[in-house]
Amino acid sequence: MDRKSSVSSVGSSSFFSTGSSRSSLREVEEEPRTPEAAPSRKEGENGEDDKIHVAVEKDFKLSKANLVWVLKNTPRTKKIVIVHVHVPAQMIPMMGAWFPADQLKSQEVSAYRQIEKAKMEKAVNEYVKNCSIIKEVQAEKLVIEADDVCQGLVLLIAQHKITNLVMGAAADKKFSKKMKEPMSKKALLVQEQADPSCNLWFVCKGNLICTREASPTGTGKMQTTRVIPRAITAQSERSNSKTPPSFLGQLFNFFPNTSQEKFRHQSVSAASGSSMPDLPHEGPGESSSWSREGIVIDLWGGISRSSQSSAYSMHSVNDEVLSSTSSMQVVRDEINGRTLVLPSLQDSEDSHQSLTLNHIMEDAGLDDELYIDLQHAVKEANNLTREAYEEALRRQKAERDLHDAAQKVKTAEDLYTMEMKQRKEIEERLSKEKREMEELRKQQNEMFEALQKADKQKATLEQQVIDSNRIIRDLENKLSDAHYLLISLQSEYVELRRERDDAIKKAEELHQKLEEMATSIQGEESFFEFSYSELEKATNNFDDSLKIGEGGYGSVYKGTLGQKTVAIKKLNSEGMQGQKEFHKEINVLSQLRHPNLVNLIGTCVEAWALVYDFFPNGSLEDRLTCKDNTPPLTWQIRIQVAAEICSALNFLHSNKHLSVVHGDLKPANILLDANFVSKLGDFGICRLVQSNNNTTLYRCTHALGTFVYMDPEFLASGEITPLSDIYSFGIILLRLLTGRSPFGINRAVQQALNKGCLSDILDASAGNWPYVEAKELACLGLRCCEITRRSRPDAGEAWNLLEPLVKSVSLPELSLKSSP
Numbered sequence: 001m002d003r004k005s006s007v008s009s010v011g012s013s014s015f016f017s018t019g020s021s022r023s024s025l026r027e028v029e030e031e032p033r034t035p036e037a038a039p040s041r042k043e044g045e046n047g048e049d050d051k052i053h054v055a056v057e058k059d060f061k062l063s064k065a066n067l068v069w070v071l072k073n074t075p076r077t078k079k080i081v082i083v084h085v086h087v088p089a090q091m092i093p094m095m096g097a098w099f100p101a102d103q104l105k106s107q108e109v110s111a112y113r114q115i116e117k118a119k120m121e122k123a124v125n126e127y128v129k130n131c132s133i134i135k136e137v138q139a140e141k142l143v144i145e146a147d148d149v150c151q152g153l154v155l156l157i158a159q160h161k162i163t164n165l166v167m168g169a170a171a172d173k174k175f176s177k178k179m180k181e182p183m184s185k186k187a188l189l190v191q192e193q194a195d196p197s198c199n200l201w202f203v204c205k206g207n208l209i210c211t212r213e214a215s216p217t218g219t220g221k222m223q224t225t226r227v228i229p230r231a232i233t234a235q236s237e238r239s240n241s242k243t244p245p246s247f248l249g250q251l252f253n254f255f256p257n258t259s260q261e262k263f264r265h266q267s268v269s270a271a272s273g274s275s276m277p278d279l280p281h282e283g284p285g286e287s288s289s290w291s292r293e294g295i296v297i298d299l300w301g302g303i304s305r306s307s308q309s310s311a312y313s314m315h316s317v318n319d320e321v322l323s324s325t326s327s328m329q330v331v332r333d334e335i336n337g338r339t340l341v342l343p344s345l346q347d348s349e350d351s352h353q354s355l356t357l358n359h360i361m362e363d364a365g366l367d368d369e370l371y372i373d374l375q376h377a378v379k380e381a382n383n384l385t386r387e388a389y390e391e392a393l394r395r396q397k398a399e400r401d402l403h404d405a406a407q408k409v410k411t412a413e414d415l416y417t418m419e420m421k422q423r424k425e426i427e428e429r430l431s432k433e434k435r436e437m438e439e440l441r442k443q444q445n446e447m448f449e450a451l452q453k454a455d456k457q458k459a460t461l462e463q464q465v466i467d468s469n470r471i472i473r474d475l476e477n478k479l480s481d482a483h484y485l486l487i488s489l490q491s492e493y494v495e496l497r498r499e500r501d502d503a504i505k506k507a508e509e510l511h512q513k514l515e516e517m518a519t520s521i522q523g524e525e526s527f528f529e530f531s532y533s534e535l536e537k538a539t540n541n542f543d544d545s546l547k548i549g550e551g552g553y554g555s556v557y558k559g560t561l562g563q564k565t566v567a568i569k570k571l572n573s574e575g576m577q578g579q580k581e582f583h584k585e586i587n588v589l590s591q592l593r594h595p596n597l598v599n600l601i602g603t604c605v606e607a608w609a610l611v612y613d614f615f616p617n618g619s620l621e622d623r624l625t626c627k628d629n630t631p632p633l634t635w636q637i638r639i640q641v642a643a644e645i646c647s648a649l650n651f652l653h654s655n656k657h658l659s660v661v662h663g664d665l666k667p668a669n670i671l672l673d674a675n676f677v678s679k680l681g682d683f684g685i686c687r688l689v690q691s692n693n694n695t696t697l698y699r700c701t702h703a704l705g706t707f708v709y710m711d712p713e714f715l716a717s718g719e720i721t722p723l724s725d726i727y728s729f730g731i732i733l734l735r736l737l738t739g740r741s742p743f744g745i746n747r748a749v750q751q752a753l754n755k756g757c758l759s760d761i762l763d764a765s766a767g768n769w770p771y772v773e774a775k776e777l778a779c780l781g782l783r784c785c786e787i788t789r790r791s792r793p794d795a796g797e798a799w800n801l802l803e804p805l806v807k808s809v810s811l812p813e814l815s816l817k818s819s820p
Helices: 002-014 019-030 060-072 106-134 149-160 185-193 245-254 349-364 368-520 532-538 576-591 620-624 635-654 712-717 722-738 745-755 771-784 795-808
Strands: 051-055 079-086 091-094 097-100 140-145 164-168 199-204 207-213 221-223 329-332 339-342 547-550 554-561 564-571 600-604 609-613 659-661 670-672 678-680 687-689
Touching (some): 060 106, 060 164, 060 199, 079 106, 079 149, 091 106, 106 140, 140 149, 164 185, 185 199, 532 564, 532 600, 576 600, 576 609, 620 722, 635 659, 635 670, 635 722, 635 771, 635 795, 659 722, 712 722, 722 745, 722 771, 722 795, 771 795
Parallel strands (some): 051 079, 164 199
Antiparallel strands (some): 091 097, 207 221, 329 339, 547 554, 554 564, 564 609, 670 678
């Protein structure tokens, strides 16, 4: 009886806890599924702890399930903040197509951005509106604009010091009951990059997948929510015991027999957030079974909930029981509404256990034997708990030691790496200094050898200086003689120049007389008419061995008429083109006379043949290509030919009575007589020109000349003008200078002039070209080869440029300028 009385006296103070304990217990019971702030943080310490931030998509349907889950599991004391990252579109629709934003005008992009923001504001307002509809809570909104959703969320967490964030783990269609971690790239990146002080909850289709707890050390840990079962069904071993089954259930719940019961943990759905359902207690006529409510995991604040005055937490990790740091745990008995207080390990365990057990035994009416068994069970449970606590301390110490050892190893490795780096740098510097020393030694030896050579050369140079002084005296004497001779030559040069000018003046007067004579005989036929038999006899019946040329409209034969060697051009009589060429050439040559035009001796209508003077040096094309190994033309002869052809063109283009465009000017149609005087021939495709506007009377639709010498504008429009002959003359000038093929010759000469290396492309076989005269000829040739006609000089302007050039090279006979 004494034992029972002592138990009763103590039980009066132990079984009824203070008001604060009851209020704390009611809070846990009223909202077993409500997320709260972490108990380690005091209320009001940080305003963000009272807010639950929810990351949502732009479309309400995509994030509706997750928002409903948050509203269901959040108390009214928490504030809901809708978080959205607005990503501006990179492609903007415009006139039925999509264009990159950087390719549109700023006004168009700005207008579309305003439309985007308006739609985004409307979508976010819909989330806020639905929060008030679903749970009647006022939600806030937080929006940021970023190019990437993940970076935007990470930036928001850092800037606003967000401590609680709920976001989607994956799309709803990818949800699976086996899902244990986020699947979307956004969620994974936020999990890795978000501030470690922020608690993260990953939800999919209204179900909590996993969480990442905040960590002050910067390493957040992913966890899955658990529920620790607190209710165990105990059954009395004695059928005739007086102890009420409900009290035995309480005793076995708080002090289990380690030989029969083991701590177990059970996982529950993290999305539901509910504890294990309560089992109905035993009543009259019911079976002997009891139930306890489970410990609910706090989604927002920690692992389990306890009262503010006592927090004795139990964790289930790998089927082991870890000791707690709280003083006691308050548990409410659902059957009779009384409270049991479980003492802490740090207090006097035996006294508290005896008092508590005495009270329980007194109320339950247990006998001494059962009391002793219970005492043993409690003591064994306390021993196991103490051992688990000590083991946890040892493990923590071992982990700290391991961490310290790892830090020391890392420090040692860093020091070793730094030392190796410094050693490598020292070795490299030493090697470099050695190489420099060897280089200096090598340079010293070379300088010593050079000094020795200099000493040897010094004596030789002194002797050479003596010899040089003697040579200088001799040269000074010779220079004096040369200076006297130069003065004499200058006087002679002035006299010769005066004589040359007089000769040029006389030649011009003679040329004027020749022109007057040519004008007086224009229109008169001064050529002979030959019969076909005479031409056959002259050419040995047009023998192929006497053929000296062949053109597009016939062949040229060498023949002998009387005592004179002639060239007979036999045209193709089968086509109309040959007949036209025959009559046109007779018409032109019978009316025009010039020293540099071919001389028509006679014609033969039967054979469609023309008889010319024979030119032993062939054509300019033959001489430029050195046909039959003939020697190349000198640069003096080439300048002479250029001046003569320019004179002939000036005569043809500016003749008052009959202006003619040759139309097929090329080296093959320029013939050279025995004195290398050039004659322009082959007038078969020439065109008559109006003298008033300098344009053609004939518009040619077919290119009849040689393509490379033809005017580009004539090829494009079909209109031939005197400037078409100027283009051909420019190509011939460049060929006389370089001796190259006409293809691309104007571009090659232009590049040489631009680079200042004209001498590199001059024809060396012509001799040593005077550079100034060669450059003037090249510039004139390039002007004549301009693509547009209006950029080219006419024949008169070209002759004005060539005339002083001819005089400068002492060729007075070239100054014979033809005038109309």
